[in-house]
Amino acid sequence: MYGCPYNCVDWRRERWTIPMTPVELSVILFAVSIVAGLFGSLLGLGGGVVVVPVLTLGFGVDIRLAIGASVVAVVATSVAAAPGNLESGWANLRIAIVLAVATTLGALTGAWLSGRLDPRVLYAVFGGVLTLAGFEMGRKLRRTLRSAAAVHDASEERVVFEASEVAAGRITDATVLSQGCKAEGDAPRRRTDLSGRLGLGGTYPDRSSGREIAYGVDRPLLGLSLMYVAGTVGGLLGIGSGVLKVPAMDVAMRLPLKVSMATSNLLIGVTAASASVVYLLRGDVDPYLAGPVAAGVLLGAWAGGRLLPRLASAAVGWVFVGVVVVVSCQMLWKGIA
């Protein structure tokens, strides 16, 4: 079942196989997961996107077990970050609950599908999603750098974007924000029936003015449909799929970007819990893998959040994009070959 049965690092060449004791393996898994969590945090993609390729390509773990370990790590990362987002007022609990209906259903579908699909298909789909994520990251980097340069040229008074945010792709709609086309804090838009009835609108604190800024929710049905797709991808591949959830809220439902990101983080935990339950009870979560991986990714994500302002720059961002592209090619190749 395994390319390399846990007690070695199989670099796909027999002569590079390194025998190790179980304790050494646990420690290495923990250390590698810290790095994966750190990278995931710096990339703004989450730990899962990094953990699955590391476990499958690096350790030769069966992709289903890697996904099982990853999905538990995703729950851990979300549960750790969500309280802060809730208490700061950025995350909207009501929106998260409503959208969770679609994402949990999607995650259930994805987790069920992953048990039925050929592992090669999983590799190929993962490679495809990773390629898209890398492409999107590159596009964001280019766009934000260009718009930052334009703003800087125009005023030469202040730099609108933090280099770390640009590098990590944190600012996903920078052009729009800088031009004020969709300024956060606009008056609440006309509410649709569903969002009005469920009271989905809310407020978030604006630190600069010290006031609560109200926002509304548009097109909740479109948001629910997109969330089902995001949940399916997340459940199938064991990733948080924030790459899909944030644009669904930000662009489709026209929520403020900060609210979208914080609510997505909360939503990811509930979604991943739905998939995790399937993987756990099906026997696809190996505690010997998931334990060190969950603890490592959690620690790495925490450290990533702290290091982000110091480490990231545009050049580092491009290096990360390159790594994502190379890894996605390897995953695609493993699916095809």
Next chain:
Amino acid sequence: MSHLPVLPEALGEARDVGAAEHVSTRTTKSIRRVESLVATVLRIGLAASSVVIVAGLAAQELALRRLPTGGLHSIAGPGRYPNSTPAALRGLSHGPGSALLEVGLGLLVCTPAAAIITAAVVYSRRGDRRIARVASLVLGVLAVSCLVGLLTH
């Protein structure tokens, strides 16, 4: 417990700005209280699961130290560890790391569900039945997930 209107309804129905601001301040505080409660549940769940997982990892390391190289494969892998609650509890009574790890991972996975249960109860007690029903629906999906996991085992 007071039945406060939720913010968007309050904003939509308020006739004058002063009243809307007054109501919105109260309701924003009310919303923040619910969110703070859910955040506390998440923190407790994370802390509890972390303690159990770390204890499990430590027990596992102690147990594995006695195994020869490559011995992990004999006890790990599909079908080699407790993957149901009764099995985990049985294993727990003997104290192996795998059962502790399993319980810790189970606690972690249940934490978001506990947050949704808390939200459903609080919203229901505040008379916000619609969102409480939606939260119950999410819990229903999570229950179906359990069923699917058990049936596909």
